[in-house]
Amino acid sequence: MNPALRAFEHTPVPITALPTATSLGLDEVERLEAVCLLRPGLCEFGRHSVRFAQYCGVLCIGERILEILPKIDRTDRTDRTDRGTADAAPAHDMLLRMLRVVHDLPSPPLGSGSHDLIRSPLIELFAGRFLAETMRLVKAGLLKSYVSRAENSATLRGRIDWPRHLRANAGRQDRAWCEFDELTHDVAVNRILVLALLHLRDWLVAPTSIRLWHELMAAFDGIAPARRDEIERLCLDRQSRRYAAALKWARWIIEGLSPSLRAGAATAPALLFDMNRLFERYVAIKLARQAPPGWAVECQHDDRHLARVLVGEQGSSPAYRLKPDLLVRRADRIVMIADTKWKRLERDRYGRVRPSTDDMYQLNAYATAFQECGELVLIYPCFDGLAADTLETTMRYELAGSSGSQSRRVHVAAVDLMDEVLRVRIGSSGDVLRRLAA
Known part of the structure; x- marks a missing residue:
């Protein structure tokens, strides 16, 4: 993965023909313009620079992640990459603190010392919160539920679907179409978490996050990723309420890191927050x-x-x-x-x-x-x-x-x-x- 491009609200970012560590390339600007059609006021385009407004968070701009942070000092430091990196630590901390309070998210279970905050891009910090919340659910035991299944089985299970059985197995005695209820982890809340994990795969850099991602994918083995309609229809009940924080991060990750965004589609990302x-x-x-x-x-x-x-x-x-x-x-x-x-x-x-x-x-x-x-x-x-x-x-x-x-x-x-x-x-x-x- 290419490193993230870091910007601060109300601070111009240069535009160059090709992307650099401190500037947007022309292809990235085109993707940004498409997003602005659905998110008016996100930024202002000048002749040689882009100035971002009061939205902070992360945004896919092709092969890179653009992270926009709150500007909490008084100086313009667009030409000083080392200073901009140092400014990211308190900006990261403040943004995450506000998100935890407003969206009722738990305090970060991972270490959040200033060294980690300075070196990690914002998407890595978001991913860390999501991975930690998901691992907490795994350790507590993933939710299981009975799901209705139907299959042409060699073993009798549940009840036989006679019309279907007679159509498919006429003259056969070794098979029977059965309908039965199976207790499984392959339920909507777990499938949504799997989909978010798959979206994160290409954006993780830190060895700790990558290792945790592989551990979680092993824990969710056999669970299919969710479909879009499952995310929109999901309602938490008493048993699944403990998933609330992880699912909130999962929805943001799925919307903000959608593959269609990387392909250039004009989809408004959900990992941007109006400050x-x-x-x-x-x-x-x-x-x-x-x-x-x-x-x-x-x-x-x-x-x-x-x-x-x-x-x-x-x-x-x-x-x-x-x-x-x-x-x-x-x-x-x-x-x-x-x-x-x-x-x-x-x-x-x-x-x-x-x-x-x-x-x-x-x-x-x-x-x-x-x-x-x-x-x-x-x-x-x-x-x-x-x-x-x-x-x-x-x-x-x-x-x-x-x-x-x-x-x-x-x-x-x-x-x-x-x-x-x-x-x-x-x-x-x-x-x-x-x-x-x-």
Whole structure:
């Protein structure tokens, strides 16, 4: 397998006639353009470079894997391969940490020291999690189930299918068409894991992963790979629920490493994650887990509108539905409205952070619609030692026609993604967020 090409979000990757260790070849760019038709906004094409947006993960681009990582430092390092490799360690760690929380995946059972994170491509880390989860199932005992079978057998089993037997075995006494139930490992959940293992075969490099792959294939010997319709129809029951984490990785691997992608088909891969959505869900889950009793964190609350359309002389209908990312309640009272922003905060000359105009306009709409709530927060990721000398930033909306007591405070917060507990690293960010993310 050719080595993976590593890129960072919002950072340009050069385009050259032939692929190199740090650039995309023309054939790879054509495949990338085909994927962009189904995944709009994945990247922007320039004359001599490609700049990736907020999607992170892995993507097949022919004979190579392209891995796109979160950009967590402030410098462009596209011409420094050694530095880009070093930056991959915390980026890998952060992305995997967020995926574990949002998609309810277990903590990594394999070693995840910085040395391994620096040297391993992202597909190898994804594969390691899947292989380890699958090996855990093998050691605990693979699921078995009774499956109905029919065959022209020399031994009587179950019951004879007389119409079929008479058609196939007229005049023969050594054979009988039998229908019977057989207890077997060849069931849908195991077949899906086999299909994912086969997709991984060409992309593993680390000797540990290759050895584990061979051990698993031996454990699944005699089990056929799944068909597409089996994956789509699968529903887990009480017995198969322990397969949930492994099957989640398996589905991502099957979609992201599909052979049709390597052949150039325009299939949108499932191993790319929208960091805006991932960050929003990560913050919501963490705050909900840390919330005191009697508090609740809601996502995408959508029962308010910004305006009403006048209908006739007295009637009206709601328009411009508002969906704040996070809404925090204490009992029945809304105590905080928050929007998460997967963006890099910048400091002004006074050492304060300044959200963009669009971010402030959006929060102003929430302040207008949720006038019973006086605390609004913009939540950003904290990268790159930004918290060291940054001053707290709090602003105030003056609502038209309101007194000073009716003004709305806007707090700007940056949260640490490298800790098990979600903590505010910039600003006190108001009483509510301070209590939820101490």
